Amino acid sequence: MHTIALIFGGRSSEHGISCVTAGGILRQIDRSRFDVVPIGVTSDGRFVEVTGDPEHWQITNGLAPHVPDSGDEIILQQSRLGQGKVELRVVRDGGRIEHLAHIDAVFPLLHGPYGEDGTIQGLFELWDVPYVGSGVLASAASMDKDFTKRILEGAGLNVARGVVVRASEPRAAVRERASSLTYPLFVKPARAGSSFGVTKVDAPEQLDAALDEAFRFDPKVLIEQGVEGREVECGVLQGENGQAPRTSLPGEVVIGEDLAFYDYESKYFGKGTVTIDIPAAIPEQYVAAVREVAARAFEALELEGLARVDVFVTGAGEVIVNEVNTMPGFTQISMFPVLWENMGISYADLISHLIDNALERGVGLR
Template identity: 50%
Template structure:
């Protein structure tokens, strides 16, 4: 077998069918801009909202979120597919009525798909079947990290503290709505009503009383038929970035950062996260006692390992006035725009955005395919 002489080719996969399509587009353009083009070839592959895989452009201005518009992958662009040839993985054109054309080998896929049908283990399963190396967590960890119910079950089993919550499934909501509402009221007020399998604060409502509850559940159900309702935590929102260790080395954690919202944002909603000038900032390192910082970093690494995550994750906590650390959730594919909390925390901890992207690519290149 002849040795490869081309630069490693990275297929950056973004867009997707979930409600977080636009966030994925913004994330992708940030990552593509940070990849060292002297070292790697980069192929942008977009997935349209209807599931079409296409060659996408890399123009920065095309993929920005503004208060008035959201970016979207064009389904009419050149259709492509990943093809395993037994010796490697190739990217081929797949336009109907045309002979498929080889567009080059792919060494690593960098999935930047947020939400269902991308972050939840579905795309990871496809890549596993094709023996394609990729950045980030595998099938199980991705699925658990997407589903807030099972995530909390595993966290509790690992000895991490979670706050009370209730899960509402579609059948019981249709069958016994009054009983569901009564059960949720036992959590007290306020509560947060969320789609169980969505991110980027999509479909979330803060509910201060029973008169708002039913509408909030219906709003969450627009994003996911399965809904989770969480008791509100009186505490500061603190996050910690996690990075897999190299060659079996211990899991790495950043300094914790604190999300600071202002203006009209009563919680960390979509606009606060992604629209420039929305009055949101990150304080990193967070102004916390040394013991609390140590505990947050320990708990973040434990959460990462509890779900068997790989590559990267962001773990979110509440730090209560009593000094308790309560885990909220893990995100196995956190927002990765230059202003996102994950890269900002690593920057404050001594690893720049390009260095972080390079580290994730190297982790993916070095791991074996198949069962790990």
Template identity: 35%
Template sequence: MKKATVGILFGGNSAEYKISLKSAYSIITSLNTEKYEPVLIGITKEGSWKRYTGSADTIPEDTWNGQNCVPASILPDKSFHGLIEQRDGQLVCTHLDAVFPVLHGKNGEDGTIQGLLELSGIPYVGCNVLSSSIGMDKDISHHIVKDAGFRVPETVSITGKVSEEQLKKIGNGLGYPLFVKPANGGSSFGVTKVENSANLLAAVADAQKYDNKICIEEAIVGCEVGCSLLGKGDDLTVGEVDQIVLSHGFFRIHQESHPETDSENSTVRVPADVSSDIQKRIKETAKAIYSVLGCTGLARIDMFLTPDHEVVFNEINTMPGFTSYSRYPRMMKAAGISLSQVTDAAIQLALQTN
């Protein structure tokens, strides 16, 4: 049987560049090479595209961008259906049957890459343009999920310059503590828990380093729980529910010096230490939100569980992390589904959907 050629996109012009490198390495090393021929496509932090033909081992260490690279690009031309490479002064086309865009955050998880792949006619893993874009914007996704009848944190979004007086009014309206976040961001970059009005302006300034739209959110009392999903429509594979157990502060994944080995303030419990009835309710809520946001492919839904067992939507990750310590593969593994099986199912779904 002929192997399907799968482009693995990694890196990207995003604050989550290094996380993408680790996620991509996990995907590449889990790929069934009897079924798939990987084509490695790296995007530098500055946004340059490269076809990489060296060892995958250099990718998570960020030493890939060297002699085994040539400039490359995907054209928005459906008659081409592949990757253009510049080799020895000539343009070479490599056909791609599908693309796995293992990109996190801006310029990768927000509908931009998905739009390019739609124009190119190349099937791709993950959510479509609209659901990727909606999912990336915490303000917009909250509005849609709330309109569908689910509870979300009370949120005020701001853009541009805001006075201290305006911020004070927002803070007093929401109450303290509260969270300040970039509306379009992930992995806790630019997120601050604000205990009082004195720290609000500085928190907003920090978040504005990552996005010009900022969300100021009510702090939900309770623990964070998550649910991993794979599939489309009613045909969904659901991983075990996980639970974030904090010793102090708030959950800041990927912020530690050595996230593979430890976290300074949290552990991830899979399955979550809640009753089977509550786990079922969390899964059903996650599936409903997945549908409301128009998701197909895969996603991780993050929620809060309050002391009175109310489920509150937090955010959706339409291309969740696949690192050795990421939540999505852990939840799937706990349900008896290996990363290799997830990768295979996701690629097959892309080929069938597109």
């Protein structure tokens, strides 16, 4: 029996979705194999003791859950039991410190900055405790859409045309650089997920407002040329014993005319008309191309554990990488677990597989 810490919540704008993901994992993790210690991270970055009741961590009346500030603070430190063990202690009323658990591995369910970007992965490496997902460098590079695109382009993969701008740049200079692109444009924070801060821009006079919105989330922003194509997503799992990554059959996100694009509200709160087709109803040769591109992106970024690779498939069959998620949404209705369920891997078995992968891999340079 292994003891696994689930860490969720966090300081990013995706705090609530991270909590919903935790609810799904808590509901489905194999309790005959794993003892679970849930650890919440508050919006200001405190690690606190929280309930493990999955019903608490679900969307209710259109509101996502959050980690309360009132929880007893958890202290994490290397254990005297040796490498690969971390002791959790909890600070009770009056400052009394109690032992909580020794953990064998961590499943970080944090989305966005301060969780999916290599920061907490570095902490796990310092603790010498195994964890699910990619390492420090791969997580950091994949969180930053600018660096992701540079690496993928270097590997010969197609990405959307665009420019990178900073909040410190004169707005006139930003407009001038954006003028080289063909509308519609998409303005995106470089290091945010779940479509936070993303705006579709159909005309130059809309650009300033879109930049203002994106800069609310990140001082570094991408302005990308829109791609005409079908929005397709592919799940990837790390291959075993040095083998090539495993890819799922792709799924397709089909949005109705009442939506400009697949945004946060439509992803999680039912806004607009959205249909998820699994598997995607695209020609077989395009399916093979999407799976190949997803595997190549996984390898180019040196990812581990899992990823979801989002692409556009154009009418001519060109596959253009849009985004790579190293810790994709993991609720029971999220695309990633549903893609693997379509491949015959249940939600519970997928969780077990990822934890087993982390335990086998260990920590340190690799």
